[in-house]
Amino acid sequence: MIELKQVSHQFKIGKKTTERIVPVLHDISLHIEKGEIVAIVGRSGSGKSTLLNLISGYLRPSEGEIYVQKRAVTRLSEGEWADFRLQHFGFIFQSFQLIPSMTAFANVELPLVLKGVKESERRKQTLLMLERVGLQDYAEHYPSELSGGQQQRVSIARALIVNPPILLADEPTGSLDSENEHELLRFIEQLNKEQGITFLIITHDDKVASFANRTILLQDGKIVDRRLL
Numbered sequence: 001m002i003e004l005k006q007v008s009h010q011f012k013i014g015k016k017t018t019e020r021i022v023p024v025l026h027d028i029s030l031h032i033e034k035g036e037i038v039a040i041v042g043r044s045g046s047g048k049s050t051l052l053n054l055i056s057g058y059l060r061p062s063e064g065e066i067y068v069q070k071r072a073v074t075r076l077s078e079g080e081w082a083d084f085r086l087q088h089f090g091f092i093f094q095s096f097q098l099i100p101s102m103t104a105f106a107n108v109e110l111p112l113v114l115k116g117v118k119e120s121e122r123r124k125q126t127l128l129m130l131e132r133v134g135l136q137d138y139a140e141h142y143p144s145e146l147s148g149g150q151q152q153r154v155s156i157a158r159a160l161i162v163n164p165p166i167l168l169a170d171e172p173t174g175s176l177d178s179e180n181e182h183e184l185l186r187f188i189e190q191l192n193k194e195q196g197i198t199f200l201i202i203t204h205d206d207k208v209a210s211f212a213n214r215t216i217l218l219q220d221g222k223i224v225d226r227r228l229l
């Protein structure tokens, strides 16, 4: 489903005369199968977010090839990436990244607007999705009028509305209390079992890491451990 072949990445910082190269990821080879829940762990600065940004095309690797569902995505243009991303990936973040001036309904509907789905169909799908995450009574609430757990469910509904086969999550439980965390993990498990959605989750949280099928430990930009838990 996702394959990285000898991927390395470095950032260039500073202007031409003072340019400095910051190597971040080194020779990463990795294979993630359909239906896996994989946790990426490692210290701050070890390259976890960079890895996720490479897989989702927000960054291009300095070296190596990345394949998503057998497509050599490293060769996609910016425009092709935008379509490809919308079809293949959903995103969940620690800070939810909802648009504060838009209701729960409008936040969840947004990817369908970007996809050009017509209004009556959008309405139907958005209401169904809000129901699936148990928020049908909160459609007209703004993010500031929802609890952290509810906001995270809106962000999951927004991620799922275009039926992506892969969900990428960056510290999804980071802002949740233990009850909401437990609920989120159960929901992830359900989506994984019932719909075969593949999850790639960056986490500092041992509970999330032990919940995953597999943990990839990054240290100084290298994979040092691949544990099957």
Ligand SMILES: Nc1ncnc2c1ncn2[C@@H]1O[C@H](COP(=O)(O)OP(=O)(O)OP(=O)(O)O)[C@@H](O)[C@H]1O
Pocket (backbone or CB within 6 Å): 011, 012, 013, 022, 024, 042, 043, 044, 045, 046, 047, 048, 049, 050, 051
């Ligand atoms: N755009 C950038 N330009 C220059 N350096 C960057 C850039 N983005 C990240 N880095 C550097 O790359 C390294 C890895 O960063 P990254 O965000 O991938 O780590 P991380 O493991 O996700 O950390 P955290 O757990 O703190 O989020 C860090 O040293 C960081 O300073």
